[in-house]
Amino acid sequence: MTGSSQDKAPLLEVSGLSVDYGLKGVSSRAIDSVSFALRAGEAVGLVGESGSGKTTTAMAIAGLLSPNARVSGGQVCYRGNRLPIEDDAAMRPHRWSETSVVFQGAMNALNPVHRIIKQIAEPCMLKLGMPRGEATARAGELLELVGIPADRGAAYPHELSGGMRQRVMIAMALACRPSIIIGDEPTTALDVITQAQILKLLGELRSQLNLALILITHDLSVVAESCDRVMIMYAGRIVEDGTVAEIFAKPKHPYTRLLIDSIPNPANGKKMIRPIPGDPPNLVNRPSGCAFHPRCPSAMGLCATDVPSFDKFGRSRVACHLHRSSQEDKVAAHA
Amino acid sequence: MPDNADILRLESLQVHFPIQGGMLDRVLGRPVRAVRAVDGIDLNVGRGEIVALVGESGSGKTTLGRVITKLAQPTGGRMLFEGRDMTSVQGSSALRPYRHRVQMIFQDAYQALNPRHTVFDIVAEPLRSLRLVENGTQLAERVSEALASAGLNPPGDFFSRFPHELSGGQRQRVVIAGALAVRPELIVADEPVSMLDVSIRAQILQVLVDLRDKHHMALLFITHDLPLAWLIADRIAVLYLGKLVEIGTADEITFNPRHPYTVALRNATPQIGGNAGRAESPALQGEVPSAARVPKGCRFHPRCPLAFDHCREEEPPPIEVGPQHLSACWLANDGRSRSS
């Protein structure tokens, strides 16, 4: 974990991952050729609207795809080893020990009839083979780590507030000392002030434990404040990927730009709303070419027919014909 | 822009839900405890004005919206609509004139639409119940008009559809059309965009702003999102634990908040480009207490970074800190702005 060579090599590498869902004989592609790398200690925000494939991507990485999902291409490698993401049983040693998930609905994920300390101690006993006493002690430490006094461990889930329950979920996720935490909308159900507390906690834990974080959210402003890098997904594909500073200052993909413009931001003082026309795409009838073209204000003829590939701009990449042409124009102009 | 005459006026409005005590409590004559969901709120909404109610869960913002739309009954105070006391009016026929003028938009459009009714029936329901149309042609005209105003074009295409055949944004438009159909003067919108995808939100907000601009409707916009309130509202009222802590114009509340809670709320809100205030003031500790156990004195004092002895003893009244700007904090006029 401490070796610098390991820090440079990607911790997790997703290449060309495609997942299909079969429903009543109709197959629809939830994510299509998704590729990215995650380094140790890095925080990546995976942003998209409903149906963008952000949750499917994360669940595929954790090996938690639903039974009607099928990996139709690509692979996920963890520290250079290919993960058996389609095989639930084979993923079991990896899950929680290497990659943990913090879900949105903490109330549903906790067992209402057990004290929380027992629920945190359980993975320690099962995965790390700790005896009960040691596991309980570790659970107490974990509670302290997430900002809950250890003596609150005797409480039942319903006795805790939403924010506290989410902290318990984080403690459980940390139980087996993973290197990657996937947060699936971990703060969506929480109030603004509680959300700030949880995001702060995640940030602290990340630097303390050198955790890599994949934060799935629909809220760009959450990513802006808590991640190093952001990947924007639309209709199952990554459309833009880059550092938070770059993307929010100079979004290149029209979708990213419109998304940023549709978030009210008192800091820039402009009281205007710019609606993105149209509806989010339907996965069964995905638009041809660039999936965003029916809603894109800068769509060209090419966009309806050809799927754009990635173009690199420094540390970011964008999949949009607009930028390809401008680049080629520039090249042509130089020549 | 708002006229001088207020359309809605709340005077120390109160909603207390008694907690069912056990048999033993009753025998021993213990006092009945209550959840003080709304605990004395004064608020006025002008004609054609957009007022945002901002608060966290448990602040009483939703209960207040339900009282104004007559879905809940206040236990104290008065509610005046165009000068008429509506506090104790009840029953569907007595409320008909009020329902004609005050409508509601709900947060979860999927829940708010009866899955077994068509879009036409849904939008036509208030027109039929309130007897606002004389015949079928008129009904169809009004329904078409409402659907078109809510941005569902052409309206005829949606008449015979069921809610589950619509997208999330379209469903919220149907809810809006249902509220619009009666041409109300005040619409209470309870978190109308919080369940929608980001790219759809702006479309729906545009529809709401157009209503005010074109039809001069007043809007009470309930939200937990301060930047959103700033974007859409003329004035913002901040609620904490059943009470207004600060009220003022949208710009004043956003850029010059004078109540420590408003400051905390603003600083906790994530922002693109970073939140300037975040680093300077510490994040608020703890969570909103239960409305069944409201702290003595200023109800914010247990979490307030600036609390001093007086705050624990006496509840601060709304103090004028600027034109149209009130803050219920003993330090509101302390010279320096709370924002820094």
Next chain:
Amino acid sequence: MSDAIVPYSPRGRARAIKGFLGQFLSYGGAQVGLVCLVFFLVVAAMPNILVGPLQTAINATGEFLEPPSSQHLLGTDEVGRDVLNLVVHGARISLTIALLATVISLVIGTTVGMTAGYFGGPVDVWLMRLTDFFFVVPSFVLALVITPVVLEVIGRGRDILGFRPSLFVIIVVIGLTSWAFVGRIVRSQTLSLKERTFIDRARVAGSSNLSIMVRHLLPNLVPQIAANGALVVTGAIYVETSLSFLGLGDPLQPSWGTLLSLAQRAGAASAGAWWYLGAPGLCVLTVSLSFVLIGNALEDTFDPRRRVIP
């Protein structure tokens, strides 16, 4: 704007019903159940055409306890009546009793359950105590008590609403003793529906309580009512069979239960007259089973978790 106006048509509803039927009929259970049920309904609708008038000891056509033959497909009983003739006529009585009792049960159960659930408070408490009472009243005891009283008042020969008094009593008794179950289910469903926002919306739209119950609650309760209604029919058939078997039926209008009772008393079991006991018994079993199959298929069709929402 006027050019955009399209006259309202019930197209959506027709489409929804078509979709529902399509899905319902895709279940194997529903197909088997429907075929059986239609067969018995047809039989019950025209017994005279199929097997001639009801045979009595006077116009009996066969010998005593004759086993099945080409003449008497299901054999004969102890007075020489054709069992097929009796079973076909019995279908009419049994199905009428079961269906009418179910209607009574569903109407009372839905009204009580919906009112209790919607209004809550003291209304709920008192209606539920009433439901509890009917929940525990045994239909046999009630029938045993009521039948003689009604017969005393009305007289044996007269009829009530076209039914002989003893049949009418059985219908009412089954209806009265089976609605409590429906009432409880409808109430619990109403309690959860009531919390849905569309009820609030209806109130803001100015709808009265009655209109909310009829236009918003009832259509959403139909799936539950229909699925459980099929089970109520099954229950009614059994109760009717048992009551008649105990001798509370009407020997002049024999139902399947009455036939079983007669067969029992004639010693059909010890005499080896399997056809006499078997024919009505099998009918009861088949009809009950087809209602259960239909009920299950209805439940599966209505279950929102299985419904495809695009």
